[in-house]
Amino acid sequence: MHELAIADSVVQIASRHANGRRITKVRVKVGHLRQVVPSALAFSFELVAEGTPVEGAELEMEEVPAVGVCRECGVESRLGNFPLQCGACGGFDLEVLRGEELLVESLELEEV
Amino acid sequence: MHRTAVKVVLEGVLDANDALARANRERFDQAGTYVINLMSSPGAGKTALLERTLERLRGNLRLGVLEGDVQTTLDADRLARFHIPLVQVNTDPGFGGECHLDANMVRSGLSELSLRDIDILVIENVGNLVCPAEFKVGEDARVMVYSVTEGEEKPLKYPLMFRSADLVLVNKVDLLEHLDFDMEQFLGNLEAVNPGVSRILTSARTGQGVEEWCSWLERRLPAQRLA
Numbered sequence: 001m002h003e004l005a006i007a008d009s010v011v012q013i014a015s016r017h018a019n020g021r022r023i024t025k026v027r028v029k030v031g032h033l034r035q036v037v038p039s040a041l042a043f044s045f046e047l048v049a050e051g052t053p054v055e056g057a058e059l060e061m062e063e064v065p066a067v068g069v070c071r072e073c074g075v076e077s078r079l080g081n082f083p084l085q086c087g088a089c090g091g092f093d094l095e096v097l098r099g100e101e102l103l104v105e106s107l108e109l110e111e112v
Numbered sequence: 113m114h115r116t117a118v119k120v121v122l123e124g125v126l127d128a129n130d131a132l133a134r135a136n137r138e139r140f141d142q143a144g145t146y147v148i149n150l151m152s153s154p155g156a157g158k159t160a161l162l163e164r165t166l167e168r169l170r171g172n173l174r175l176g177v178l179e180g181d182v183q184t185t186l187d188a189d190r191l192a193r194f195h196i197p198l199v200q201v202n203t204d205p206g207f208g209g210e211c212h213l214d215a216n217m218v219r220s221g222l223s224e225l226s227l228r229d230i231d232i233l234v235i236e237n238v239g240n241l242v243c244p245a246e247f248k249v250g251e252d253a254r255v256m257v258y259s260v261t262e263g264e265e266k267p268l269k270y271p272l273m274f275r276s277a278d279l280v281l282v283n284k285v286d287l288l289e290h291l292d293f294d295m296e297q298f299l300g301n302l303e304a305v306n307p308g309v310s311r312i313l314t315s316a317r318t319g320q321g322v323e324e325w326c327s328w329l330e331r332r333l334p335a336q337r338l339a
Contacts, residue, residue: 014121017119082305103121104121
């Protein structure tokens with residue numbers, strides 16, 4: 001249940017950027033290759049947001065699809081489940097370009 | 113109805129942890145200590161393998177251990193007889209008992225250890241196949257212990273940890289004759305998520321593979337340290 005630690009970090013980042021304003025929405029990007037369970041993160045977020053400027057804010061999670069470039073044929077393709085495989089030639093030697101993100105993208109803040 | 117404004121943040125959720133991990137790593141590098149993050153499910157045999165390792169290594173290289181557990185000092189108690197630099201970090205002061213070590217918890221344990229007296233520090237993470245993989249602690253290498261009683265399919269189900277491992281110790285191989293475990297299938301699954309990863313078949317019970325694992329450890333050190 002590391003989603004609790006992740007949620008705690010999300011709340012800290014959001015609170016720091018809010019400068020005392022109330023936050024209505026927090027947008028996070030989660031790469032497809034991370035092992036973050038959205039429902040667990042949403043639940044943890046609500047819990048740790050209590051008593052902070054983030055309390056009551058909506059958590060919007062956007063999943064970033066995994067994309068890799070094949071070291072054999074050079075083609076960029078979307079990666080599905082493991083084993084990660086090039087969509088063009090079927091090769092396994094890939095450099096992952098996207099899908100490992102875990103970041104707070106933006107906040108919606110109440111204007112005073 | 114309040115109006116809202118959007119503020120772009122673009123900050124990595126684990127940036128704060130990663131910064132602390134880098135600070136830990138600087139301390140390790142300054143002291144000349146090589147650091148291993150040892151991870152597995154609960155009960156895969158991390159501590160038992162460390163016991164065999166310490167029996168075999170004594171005198172050759174100076175091993176230190178940072179034990180991470182949610183509660184108790186049971187693991188540290190088991191290793192106390194080796195009289196090595198040893199510290200137990202309990203994660204339960206965290207939010208209900210963290211399921212992993214993070215860089216800050218490791219940092220808090222370091223004050224108890226004299227890194228200059230340690231060639232290799234093994235950080236025995238909390239037994240858990242998911243969470244520890246997300247948190248860097250400042251390690252040079254990640255080593256996973258995986259026991260054959262856990263089945264062949266786990267690399268596909270929990271790819272994050274298997275992907276991040278530099279070495280997998282496939283433990284409890286003395287039990288193979290009693291199990292339906294298909295080693296070839298397991299190694300195929302491991303290869304699928306982490307192509308080319310090193311692996312050693314071990315048994316903490318019989319000592320199989322411990323020699324090879326100790327050689328792997330010794331090769332982590334700069335040559336002059338082994339003279």
